[in-house]
Amino acid sequence: MEGILRFARHSFLSYKALFGWLDPKVYILVMVMNPISQILFFAVLVNYVYDGDDLVGYIGANALILCVLNSVFGIMSIITSDRRMGTLQLVMATPVNKIGLFLSRSLAHVLNGLFTSVLGLIFGMVIFQITIPLEAILPLMTVWMVSIFAACGLGLIIGCFSLWTPSMHLLANLLASSLLLLSGANYPQNIMPDWLLSFADFVPLTKGVELTKQLLNEGNYSNVIPLLSAEFILGICYFVISFLFLKYAEHLSRVKGTMDLD
Amino acid sequence: MMRALFQTIRVHMGLSMARPMFQFIIWLSPLFLATIAIFIYSSASPEEIFHYVILGSGFMALWSSIVFSSASDINRERFYGTLEIIFVAPVPFVVILIGKIIGNTVWGFLSMVISFVYLMIIFQVEITIPNPFAFVSAIILVLFALIVFSFFLSLAFTLSRQAEALMNFIEYPIYLICGFMFPVTILPLWVQPLSYALPPTWAIELLRVVTVENSTFESIKIPLTGLLITTMIYVALGYSCYRAVERKARISGKLGVY
Structure with a gap:
């Protein structure tokens, strides 16, 4: 029990440390207004292009994509902020289990990502006066939770790159744009060429977006278990890879002593 | 003075491109924007594809380069601790600022061209410009x-003290309000006055009108007049903001810490 409490406490403190110093105005602009303006833009666009067809599914899919703000940029900041503040060496040198440490620090971003997506969905529903069936809410939240978890895993891998490169904004934006493109949130996935579709299968959020559209547009629940299982396994794989990267970085830092250097 | 302006453009273009984020904005972002746009408009008419995919995504690329460079350049100098030095240099601060903005806009224009070429080569989209002279003239006016507009934004963001947050926030609202990828007329009526108060709305409308076959001066007149009037308004607003920043520097002495 004490271990679980420590895990939750660490998660909360890490998140608070990240945003605690910010002005609430900045938080609202970046974490609330920014996602809302993004979903509004894409919702207006798809509503115009597809003449309102399957709008609820597109709004749901775009709401899920908003989690990128947390799962990529937020997760990346776990490592980059430590590096910038000079505390990375202390974190890496501590005898605490790194897997538990970074999982706990990721948890707040998974929850924040879910909050951002729900906020976007509610906003889209209010603006476009659409409703979603009550019975779809629980499966939808489960799908989103798993998808965001998987996206955070990939975000942590990219975050690990900050141990080697200073070009993190480039990598994070590249990943965020790739997720927007490959997820198919704004068009039917079969529009993408086959090679891109095959690649998209190994990218988080693609299955989450597909399930969101199926749940909201067709009321089709039959693919939830297979696709969600695949998304969960993908997430686990990403976290395992990121921990291997961290281990390697830890090894390099001991051998070369260059963890805080470019 | 002109030498200082050209040197600023040259040096700033190099400095901007040294930032990895700006490299992404210029070289890679246009490809993503263009691909997403062409997928969304995959079954649209050639005219819609030209107006909303080619011009739309190209303009989005241009706008992104402005947002992530010109709009926050003063703030960046403040962060580097070089703002006061630039401000007291013998060359007027306004010349240096305009030089930086021109440099960024040249990069932004290149990013727009990359988007056009990418769509032509990869997606075989046809680009036909019936009146090249009118198009080139319109592009120069638009730039x-x-x-x-960037000059105004750069100074207004400096005064707001939230340049970085605003820089991250303003990208999508302008895409939306200015109708880069759809006609402004589909927006709610209460939003449209705001759209027409912004030069990018008239700028993209002008480009769309001049690329229509058989476009006449009558059809170009409205967006051209709108663009000229809004640009004049933002010249006045930019000048007011410049005076306010100057006041902060000379009277309050708060340029670097405000």
Whole structure:
């Protein structure tokens, strides 16, 4: 029990440390207004292009994509902020289990990502006066939770790159744009060429977006278990890879002593 | 003075491109924007594809380059601790600022061209410009209008003290309000006055009108007049903001810490 409490406490403190110093105005602009303006833009666009067809599914899919703000940029900041503040060496040198440490620090971003997506969905529903069936809410939240978890895993891998490169904004934006493109949130996935579709299968959020559209547009629940299982396994794989990267970085830092250097 | 302006453009273009984020904005972002746009408009008519995919995504690329460079350049100098030095240099601060904005706009224009070429080569989209002279003239006017708008944004963001947050926030609202990828007329009526108060709305409308076959001066007149009027308004607003920043520097002494 004490271990679980420590895990939750660490998660909360890490998140608070990240945003605690910010002005609430900045938080609202970046974490609330920014996602809302993004979903509004894409919702207006798809509503115009597809003449309102399957709008609820597109709004749901775009709401899920908003989690990128947390799962990529937020997760990346776990490592980059430590590096910038000079505390990375202390974190890496501590005898605490790194897997538990970074999982706990990721948890707040998974929850924040879910909050951002729900906020976007509610906003889209209010603006476009659409409703979603009550019975779809629980499966939808489960799908989103798993998808965001998987996206955070990939975000942590990219975050690990900050141990080697200073070009993190480039990598994070590249990943965020790739997720927007490959997820198919704004068009039917079969529009993408086959090679891109095959690649998209190994990218988080693609299955989450597909399930969101199926749940909201067709009321089709039959693919939830297979696709969600695949998304969960993908997430686990990403976290395992990121921990291997961290281990390697830890090894390099001991051998070369260059963890805080470019 | 002109030498200082050209040197600023040259040096700033190099400095901007040294930032990895700006490299992404110029070289890679246009490809993503263009691909997403062409997928969304995959079954649209060639005219819609030209107006909303080619011009739309190209303009989005241009706008992103402005947002992530010109709009926050003063703030960046403040962060580096070089703002006061630039401000007291013998060359007027306004010349240096305009030089930086021109440099960024040149990069932004290149990013727009990358988007056009990418769509032509990869997606075989046809680009036909019936009146190249009118199109080139419109592009020059559009770039001038965007330089004026960037000048205003750069100073207004400096005064707001939230340049970085605003920089991250303003990208999508302008895509939306200015109708880069759809006609402004589909927006709610209460939003449209705001759209027409912004030069980018008239700028993209002008480009769309001049690329229509058989476009006449009558059809170009409205967006052209709108662009000229809004640009003049932003010249005045930019000048007011410049005076306010100057006041902060000379009277309050708060340029670097405000």
